[in-house]
Amino acid sequence: MSKLMLGIIDATTYKEEMKDLTFNRSIAAVPFAGRYRLIDFVLSNMVNSGIESVAIFPKYQYRSLMDHLGSGKNWDLNRKRDGLFFFPSPDLPVPQIGSFQHFQQHIDYFLRSSQKYALICNSYTVCNMDYEAILQRHIENKCDITQIRHQGKSLNMFILETSLLLELISTQQQTGYQSIIDVVHDPTNQLTICDYEYSGYVAVIDSIESYFLHSLELLRPNIWKQLFLKSRPIYTKVKDEPPTRYMNGSNVKNSMIANGCIIEGHVENSIIFRSVKIGKGTVIKNSIIMQKSQIGDQCQLNNVIIDKDVRISDGTHLFGTKEQPFVIQKGTMQGALMNS
Amino acid sequence: MIRKKCVAMLLAGGKGSRLNSLTKNLAKPAVPFGGKYRIIDFTLSNCTNSGIDTVGVLTQYQPLELNTYIGIGSAWDLDRKNGGVTVLPPYAESSEVRWYKGTANAIYQHLNYLKQYDPEYVLILSGDHIYKMNYSEMLEYHIEKKADVTISVIEVPWEEASRFGIMNTNEEMEIIEFEEKPVHPKNNLASMGIYIFKWSILKEFLEIDNCNPESSHDFGKDVIPLLIEKKKRLVAYPFKGYWKDVGTVKSLWEANMDLLVEEPSLDLFDHFWRIYSVNPNEPPQYIAPSADVKESLVNEGCIIEGKVEKSVLFQGVYIGQETTIKHSVIMPNTVIGENVYLEKVIVPPNMEIPNGTVIYAREQDDVILVTEELLENLKGREGGQR
Numbered sequence: 188m189s190k191l192m193l194g195i196i197d198a199t200t201y202k203e204e205m206k207d208l209t210f211n212r213s214i215a216a217v218p219f220a221g222r223y224r225l226i227d228f229v230l231s232n233m234v235n236s237g238i239e240s241v242a243i244f245p246k247y248q249y250r251s252l253m254d255h256l257g258s259g260k261n262w263d264l265n266r267k268r269d270g271l272f273f274f275p276s277p278d279l280p281v282p283q284i285g286s287f288q289h290f291q292q293h294i295d296y297f298l299r300s301s302q303k304y305a306l307i308c309n310s311y312t313v314c315n316m317d318y319e320a321i322l323q324r325h326i327e328n329k330c331d332i333t334q335i336r337h338q339g340k341s342l343n344m345f346i347l348e349t350s351l352l353l354e355l356i357s358t359q360q361q362t363g364y365q366s367i368i369d370v371v372h373d374p375t376n377q378l379t380i381c382d383y384e385y386s387g388y389v390a391v392i393d394s395i396e397s398y399f400l401h402s403l404e405l406l407r408p409n410i411w412k413q414l415f416l417k418s419r420p421i422y423t424k425v426k427d428e429p430p431t432r433y434m435n436g437s438n439v440k441n442s443m444i445a446n447g448c449i450i451e452g453h454v455e456n457s458i459i460f461r462s463v464k465i466g467k468g469t470v471i472k473n474s475i476i477m478q479k480s481q482i483g484d485q486c487q488l489n490n491v492i493i494d495k496d497v498r499i500s501d502g503t504h505l506f507g508t509k510e511q512p513f514v515i516q517k518g519t520m521q522g523a524l525m526n527s
Numbered sequence: 528m529i530r531k532k533c534v535a536m537l538l539a540g541g542k543g544s545r546l547n548s549l550t551k552n553l554a555k556p557a558v559p560f561g562g563k564y565r566i567i568d569f570t571l572s573n574c575t576n577s578g579i580d581t582v583g584v585l586t587q588y589q590p591l592e593l594n595t596y597i598g599i600g601s602a603w604d605l606d607r608k609n610g611g612v613t614v615l616p617p618y619a620e621s622s623e624v625r626w627y628k629g630t631a632n633a634i635y636q637h638l639n640y641l642k643q644y645d646p647e648y649v650l651i652l653s654g655d656h657i658y659k660m661n662y663s664e665m666l667e668y669h670i671e672k673k674a675d676v677t678i679s680v681i682e683v684p685w686e687e688a689s690r691f692g693i694m695n696t697n698e699e700m701e702i703i704e705f706e707e708k709p710v711h712p713k714n715n716l717a718s719m720g721i722y723i724f725k726w727s728i729l730k731e732f733l734e735i736d737n738c739n740p741e742s743s744h745d746f747g748k749d750v751i752p753l754l755i756e757k758k759k760r761l762v763a764y765p766f767k768g769y770w771k772d773v774g775t776v777k778s779l780w781e782a783n784m785d786l787l788v789e790e791p792s793l794d795l796f797d798h799f800w801r802i803y804s805v806n807p808n809e810p811p812q813y814i815a816p817s818a819d820v821k822e823s824l825v826n827e828g829c830i831i832e833g834k835v836e837k838s839v840l841f842q843g844v845y846i847g848q849e850t851t852i853k854h855s856v857i858m859p860n861t862v863i864g865e866n867v868y869l870e871k872v873i874v875p876p877n878m879e880i881p882n883g884t885v886i887y888a889r890e891q892d893d894v895i896l897v898t899e900e901l902l903e904n905l906k907g908r909e910g911g912q913r
Contacts, residue, residue, distance in 0.1 A: 221811035222827070260601075408813070415810040425806040429795035430562035430826040430840070439820055445811040446563075446827050449796070458811075 194233035198310040199246035204394030207514040212251040215310035221445040235419040236318035240269035285367030313390040330381035337389040388413035531644040539654035540587030556654030557593040562824040567654040568804040571603040577662040581610030629744035651722040658770040674762040679721035691717035702761040769793040780894040
């Protein structure tokens with residue numbers, strides 16, 4: 188039934204609070220949970236809900252996002268009919284999610300699509316949600332717009348008829364609505380706005396703090412079990428990494444480890460991405476180490492986020508706090524002396 | 528069809544009957560290896576890494592899982608507009624299905640596939656071995672030596688030479704004699720079952736072999752001796768590096784354990800010679816607070832709550848609390864309960880090992896392949912020991 192629905196991912200958001208992780212990438216492309224990017228969750232949810240046409244509207248730094256998504260093959264979206272579409276509009280000012288001006292620039296996509304309904308989502312909400320069930324409810328309750336909420340707060344996810352969306356886009360001058368959010372916030376319009384309360388696990392990643400908190404939260408089995416379901420897998424770009432090697436002297440507790448790592452040290456309460464090396468005698472606690480970073484021997488790391496391709500030389504000590512993790516930017520080197 | 532310089536023919540029809548229950552419903556090349564791979568991944572990845580983009584895969588026994596796995600070859604970047612991977616099953620004619628009578632007959636049945644590409648050279652491979660090899664270097668050697676046929680050989684320990692097909696060569700590395708499993712070997716260069724043929728020679732000799740009713744239609748037994756007899760130029764290509772036939776439960780176990788030594792001679796972490804495979808969509812592995820993992824290879828989707836030592840764990844394996852796994856290979860999606868002790872065993876895919884099971888090999892050289900039957904037998908006994 189969701190073949191009737193377009194998936195629209197608004198990846199235009201920029202959050203100042205995330206800037207240490209978004210110098211070279213959009214929030215949608217921020218690495219998460221050991222082997223994913225944030226956008227994988229919403230994209231996989233759409234595909235698992237039967238959506239076959241997905242349009243992504245990016246704005247800032249979308250090189251790494253495009254590299255990640257490619258032809259859409261990993262999400263089964265490399266299709267002759269429908270599939271994955273990419274609509275950047277770097278010059279437009281984007282006030283908030285679901286910008287009509289942004290959609291207007293690519294109106295042909297909406298005009299050419301035959302799907303009756305459209306689902307508009309942001310790119311940084313981590314969950315495993317079945318949109319098919321929500322669409323069902325939307326139709327049954329004869330709603331004009333369904334807004335998905337979690338614990339009362341809007342998740343910036345909306346379902347509406349494509350024809351209504353087209354009408355809202357084309358009448359934006361007269362109505363003054365700049366985005367879908369303006370529409371649901373206006374109590375005076377004649378539309379039936381429904382709320383759908385989603386009770387499953389949701390993590391909204393909009394700051395370093397929430398990134399850190401929700402990442403480490405994944406180490407609780409009752410949480411990752413809600414996110415990684417065998418029947419509704421989260422897809423991502425495939426890397427041909429070998430299995431992870433645990434060496435003599437490795438000691439890993441309560442951690443999530445991706446493939447291709449070589450671990451010789453101690454790792455506790457941490458998330459380790461693909462192809463990370465952790466040296467002898469090194470102790471890593473409550474930290475996130477992103478792909479291809481190399482941590483030398485005899486290092487001590489606690490409450491640290493290490494971005495991609497970082498080298499930490501032997502004997503380095505790095506400490507952040509739970510509230511303010513120490514973030515090391517992509518591609519940098521960190522030595523023992525630099526920090527003292 | 529655009530002409531190809533070199534086309535590979537991969538013999539993947541082996542029954543692998545010495546792998547017992549592992550190959551009951553599975554062709555040998557599809558047997559899992561190394562925590563995430565299947566045996567055939569090594570040969571297919573070698574092809575891609577050597578720049579060979581046209582590969583015919585000859586299947587026969589239990590082909591379903593193997594065919595599904597190969598698909599259109601995208602995992603190895605072999606989904607090409609021109610060439611790519613083609614699965615070649617035995618021909619079914621209106622009157623009968625003609626099973627492959629031997630390795631040479633298998634290729635003979637698919638001469639039409641080769642004719643399409645009209646290559647200069649044909650590389651013949653088997654899907655039964657674990658190794659990394661640059662076939663383009665072997666091809667250069669073949670061209671340089673002006674050979675009709677080049678056969679890749681590896682030095683084996685003299686005391687084991689009588690288990691292999693041995694090539695007797697002169698100083699020029701020309702093959703003057705081939706002996707299948709000689710009782711008194713004169714040389715220790717074993718054939719690796721990798722041949723490069725001049726296409727014209729291959730065509731000619733397969734036609735001759737096919738007409739010979741006495742022949743068993745096998746490369747080693749029939750075609751190579753015939754080529755030597757007819758004074759064709761056969762050259763041995765010496766290969767150095769890791770190469771292992773994983774034809775038995777023991778050798779499959781050994782090859783897995785070879786990956787766990789301090790510096791394995793087969794490097795899976797070499798980014799310049801990646802081993803490609805169909806990647807399952809599994810989340811990262813979760814190592815619980817109660818777990819202890821040492822000197823092991825662990826793949827994505829595993830959940831480990833127990834102790835794992837010197838073992839290889841494939842994707843989606845669960846290891847329960849108070850369980851110890853030592854020197855073992857646990858294949859995909861197997862669930863191992865609590866208080867289990869396994870040592871020196873191979874557990875096939877998708878098995879469930881109940882709580883409290885104890886299985887270990889008694890004899891120094893034994894490796895136990897866990898089967899449903901074995902588990903059934905253990906049920907009645909106290910402690911479930913073997």
